[in-house]
Every structure is written in structure tokens, then in C-alpha cells.
Amino acid sequence: MSFHSGEIAVQNEAGVQEEARRLLGGINSFIQPKAEDFLATQQLAAACTVDANGKVWASLLLGEAGFIKVLNQQSVQINPISTAEDILYSNLQSNSHIGILVIDLTNRRRLRLNGKAEIQTQEISEKIINLEIKEVFFNCPKYIQTRHLETSQAESSSQSKIFNQKALSNSNKNWISQSDTFFIASFHPEIGADASHRGGNPGFVRVVNDNKLIFPDYAGNNMFQTFGNFAINPNAGIIFVDFENGHTLQLTGKANIVWEDEEISEFAGAKRLVEFDIEEVVETQNATNWSWKFGKYSPANP
Numbered sequence: 281m282s283f284h285s286g287e288i289a290v291q292n293e294a295g296v297q298e299e300a301r302r303l304l305g306g307i308n309s310f311i312q313p314k315a316e317d318f319l320a321t322q323q324l325a326a327a328c329t330v331d332a333n334g335k336v337w338a339s340l341l342l343g344e345a346g347f348i349k350v351l352n353q354q355s356v357q358i359n360p361i362s363t364a365e366d367i368l369y370s371n372l373q374s375n376s377h378i379g380i381l382v383i384d385l386t387n388r389r390r391l392r393l394n395g396k397a398e399i400q401t402q403e404i405s406e407k408i409i410n411l412e413i414k415e416v417f418f419n420c421p422k423y424i425q426t427r428h429l430e431t432s433q434a435e436s437s438s439q440s441k442i443f444n445q446k447a448l449s450n451s452n453k454n455w456i457s458q459s460d461t462f463f464i465a466s467f468h469p470e471i472g473a474d475a476s477h478r479g480g481n482p483g484f485v486r487v488v489n490d491n492k493l494i495f496p497d498y499a500g501n502n503m504f505q506t507f508g509n510f511a512i513n514p515n516a517g518i519i520f521v522d523f524e525n526g527h528t529l530q531l532t533g534k535a536n537i538v539w540e541d542e543e544i545s546e547f548a549g550a551k552r553l554v555e556f557d558i559e560e561v562v563e564t565q566n567a568t569n570w571s572w573k574f575g576k577y578s579p580a581n582p
Contacts, residue, residue, distance in 0.1 A: 284471050287508030293539060294551070296502040298305070303503055307417040308562060315416055318391055319348045319356070319382060323429065326519060328379035328465030328475040329371035333576045335532045335559070338519035339368040339477060342568055343382070344432065348382060358392065358409040364510045365442060367419065367530075369407055369533050372397055378411060379473035381463060382409040385572065386428055388421035392505075394472055414472060420501055423479035425460050426575030428522055438566040445561040447490035451528060452563060456493065458482050460577065464518035466509035466535075475545035486560070491533075491558045493518075495500030495543070496544075498582065510535045510554075523572040530562040550582025 281304055282436040283291070290396045291300045309318075325341040325348065341347075341360040358380070372378065378392040395414040399407055448456070461479045468474075478495065485495040497507070510516065521528055538544065538553040547553065 284468060284508060286511035287504050289511050290504040299502040303501060305355060307415055311350055311413060311416055315391055316350045319343050319350060322327055322348060322382050322384060325380050325382045326463035326475045327368055328473040329368050330369045330375040330377060330467050332374040335513055336465050336467045336515045336517040336530050337367050337530060338463050338517040339366050340519060340521060342570055351391040353383055356414050357413050358411060358559045362548055369399060372399055377473040379475040381475040381477060386426060388424040388475060389482045394474055422580040423578045425479055425577050427572040428575055430571050430573050440567055441528060441565040443563040448561060453487045454527060455483050456460045456487055459520050461486060462518050462520045466504060466506045468509045468512050474505050474509060479578060481577060493556040495554055496547035497552040497554060498549050499551055507537055526566055526568040526570060528564045529568040531558050539582050
């Protein structure tokens with residue numbers, strides 16, 4: 281395994297080339313037993329896909345334990361609870377690259393699976409994702425707030441309502457301003473898609489205006505997969521999840537890394553900032569009938 285030019289450029293800018301090289305051994309092109317054991321118990325993932333116009337989107341994937349099934353060392357089958365309205369499926373019809381972040385909020389563990397996918401339709405409402413692995417690796421537990429799944433099944437679910445907008449509404453802005461977690465998607469046109477996690481105390485994401493967010497980048501694993509992709513391709517996606525009520529807020533736009541600015545000092549613990557210019561907003565009310573109870577903030581949060 282090796283880093284691509286964007287990752288190397290960002291590592292050099294951050295002065296962490298040696299630290300990053302030492303971590304390369306943790307990135308595999310096949311699924312090891314430890315990763316297989318982890319996947320067998322997981323129920324939540326975020327995904328990165330790219331639409332026909334090159335816009336990058338982050339999506340939510342849910343399923344009962346075992347919904348991500350290891351077929352062999354190079355492939356997994358993902359059988360999520362139906363999210364037929366999500367853009368993920370139409371995106372994969374035009375671009376097979378996909379990045380998956382499987383995350384255990386209770387135990388603060390996360391695993392990334394990147395590769396190419398095919399959609400297999402079982403029934404009208406059931407779509408299975410077959411993923412051929414290119415990269416698989418665990419990430420550290422930093423900045424993950426613990427949450428506990430309270431309900432994964434409900435006797436009756438509310439009808440989903442989808443709102444497509446070009447800018448944030450006032451309620452969207454309030455939601456973001458109170459969030460402690462989001463998932464971010466990035467894409468390298470030749471290397472592929474990647475989904476990652478970002479967390480902090482409520483307020484760590486600031487709403488600049490109806491079409492702009494700014495958020496800090498804290499000390500992390502120093503590999504800079506997300507930022508490396510931004511250095512090559514600024515197109516990015518973000519998804520906020522209302523863990524209590526099951527709503528989602530998907531944003532697509534462009535990310536810009538801010539390395540030197542007096543504003544960095546306004547964000548406790550920030551090493552860099554990201555300016556995110558919003559081009560489209562998809563708010564889905566009742567995206568899922570699942571709910572999570574908040575546990576504790578990460579001890580790593582500044």
C-alpha cells in the first residue's frame with residue numbers, strides 16, 4: 281500500500297511524513313480476522329458515493345448485526361434496511377466507487393472499507409451492495425461520542441419526507457450548530473471514495489451563512505485520507521444524523537483546507553480548518569425509525 285500524491289502533499293504541509301509512513305502497515309487490501317469479527321456485530325455505517333455530475337454524497341446505512349457479511353478476504357455483502365430513496369443507489373449506477381465507514385458508537389471503534397460496488401436487487405424494496413475491497417483499516421477512537429442503540433425495530437414507522445434545497449433553512453442551521461458528530465465523504469477520481477467521521481463538542485461546526493460551514497480539524501492519525509482527497513478534488517459530502525429522532529441532513533459541496541488564519545485560534549484544539557461551501561441540501565425527516573441514547577462525550581474533545 282502507498283499514499284497518493286494528495287495525501288503526501290498534506291502530510292508534508294502538516295509535517296507528519298514519518299508518522300504517516302509508520303502507519304502504512306495498518307492499511308490492508310484484504311479483510312483480516314479481527315476486521316471480520318468486528319463487522320459481524322455492527323449495525324451502523326456511513327457511505328461515500330459520487331453522482332453522475334461528480335458531486336460527492338455521504339449516506340447512512342443501517343442493518344441488524346451481520347448486515348455487512350464477509351464473503352471472503354476481498355469482498356463483503358451489505359444488506360441494509362431499505363433506504364430506496366437515498367441517492368446512494370442511483371449514484372452507484374453511474375460510478376461504482378464506494379467508501380464505507382463502519383462505526384460502533386457504544387465502544388468507540390471504527391473500520392473503513394473502500395473499493396468498488398455492484399447493486400444486486402433481490403426484491404423491489406431490497407437492494408444488496410456487493411463490495412470488492414481495495415482498502416480496509418481501523419481508525420483510532422478519538423472524538424467519537426458514545427451512543428447506545430435503543431430501538432432498531434418499531435411496530436410502525438413514520439413516513440419519510442424528503443426536502444431538496446439549495447441552501448440551509450433556519451432549522452437546518454440550528455441542527456448543525458448543536459451537533460457533536462457528522463460523517464464526511466471525499467473522492468479521488470483515480471484512487472476512489474472514502475467516508476470518515478468527525479466529532480467534537482456541540483458548536484464545533486459553525487454556520488457562516490446559508491451556504492457555508494466552517495469546522496476544525498483536530499490532531500488525528502496523520503494519514504490524512506480525507507484531506508488528501510480534498511487536495512486533489514474539493515468535491516465533498518457531509519451527513520448529519522439526528523440520532524434521537526431518525527432524521528438526516530445531507531450536504532454536498534466543496535471543501536477548502538485553511539492552514540493559516542487567525543480564525544484557527546478561535547477553535548480550541550484546532551490544527552487546521554475546513555471551509556465547506558454548500559451546493560445542495562437534502563433533508564430527510566424520519567429517514568429511519570431507529571434511535572440512539574446519548575452516552576458520553578469523547579475524552580479527546582478539546
